[in-house]
Amino acid sequence: MIIFPAIDIKGGACVRLYQGDYETAHQVAEDPQTTAQSFADAGAQWIHMVDLDGAKEKRPVNSQVFFGAAQSGIPVQVGGGIRTLSDVEFYLTRGISRVILGSVALYDPQLVKQSVEQYGEKIAVGIDARNGMVAAEGWTKTSQVNYIELAKQMESVGVKYIIFTDIAKDGMLSGPNLEQLDLLNRAVSCQIIASGGVANLQNIQDLRGLGLYGAICGKSIYSGSLDLRQAIEAAKGE
Template sequence: MIVLPAIDLMGGEVVRLQKGDFGTRKAYAADPAEVARGFGAAGAQRIHVVDLDGARAGRPVNLEAIGAIAAAGVPFEVGGGLRTLADVERVLNLGAAFAVLGTAAVHRLELVREACARFPGRIVCGIDAKGGEVAVAGWEQGSGLPAAEVARRVKAAGVALVEYTDVARDGMFTGVDAAGAARLAREAGVEVVASGGVASLEDVRACRAAGLAGVIVGKALYEGRIELPQALRAASGEERR
């Protein structure tokens, strides 16, 4: 199981939110590339990058920061504001290994299909749910669709990996929804990475026990609740308790 440390970008800085609320912004670092290098030195195989400004604007915004992260030399994925094929191509050309489509998975399924055909194996879909309903546009709008339905649609479009976030848990240290993510994997028949609410190594262990493909860890790393090397060992099952 893979552990993806998260870098959320606003105004070129590394920040975290609570429950996706932009009014709860807390900055942790002014240099995203330095954070990426630190994650790489700690053993990260892949970093999860979110352009929060882009998610609201509907187009990539933090392109300079994304380019700087690429220069750090650690494989990474980017989501947030990717609403056209040109947007996807732009972040991949900047050095991202994968592009994460969220809002497009709901409103522009044809884009998901086209992106998967043009960039095979490099498209991931983010499914972010509030009370079981998929949220879009930076989590500020509801879609009226359940997570499993969206997951089935994107799988049919060519997506092999879904990243599932329980928005109510995000940034709250209330524990990851490993059971919900595993249920989504079963119902949609797709590999799932869990995100939102990770508070301790027990959450990493729970995701591994649930058979998930991975877990995204953000605020717990920045607040010192989890050390990335420990999380990586927990994910691999090689830790000593």
């Protein structure tokens, strides 16, 4: 299993939120590029980055920050505000290794299909759920679509990677939603990346036990409840 240390960007700074609430944003690290480099030095294989301003404004906002982080030498996946094929191309032609389509998966599955046809495994879909129902627009709106229903739709258009977040768990350090993740992993053939709630090594071992492809760790690393090097070793089963 791959550990994806997370860097969320708001106003060019590394921040964390509680349950996606922008009012709770607080800075957790000095410089995004230095932070990315520290993750690379700890042995991370990937870095997960989110454009919080972009998610709200529905367009790429902090792109230069992500391009800088990609210079750390390890692959970077980016989500937030990617709403058009030109947004996808903008990132993938400038050093970003994978882009994450979020709200558009719900509102414009055709765009996801086109993106996958053009860029294949460089496309991931982020599915964020509140009580099992897909949320969108930076989590400000909740739909009537079940998360597994959307995942199956994404699988049918060729999506290989799904990042699943249980919003109730995000930033709470209360452990991931293992039940929902297990159901999702069994329902589709896509590679599943868990996001939200990871607090400690036991959580990493639990996620690995489900046979997931990856786990995103954010607040746990910044707060010190999870050591990135140890998490990477635990994810490998060592």
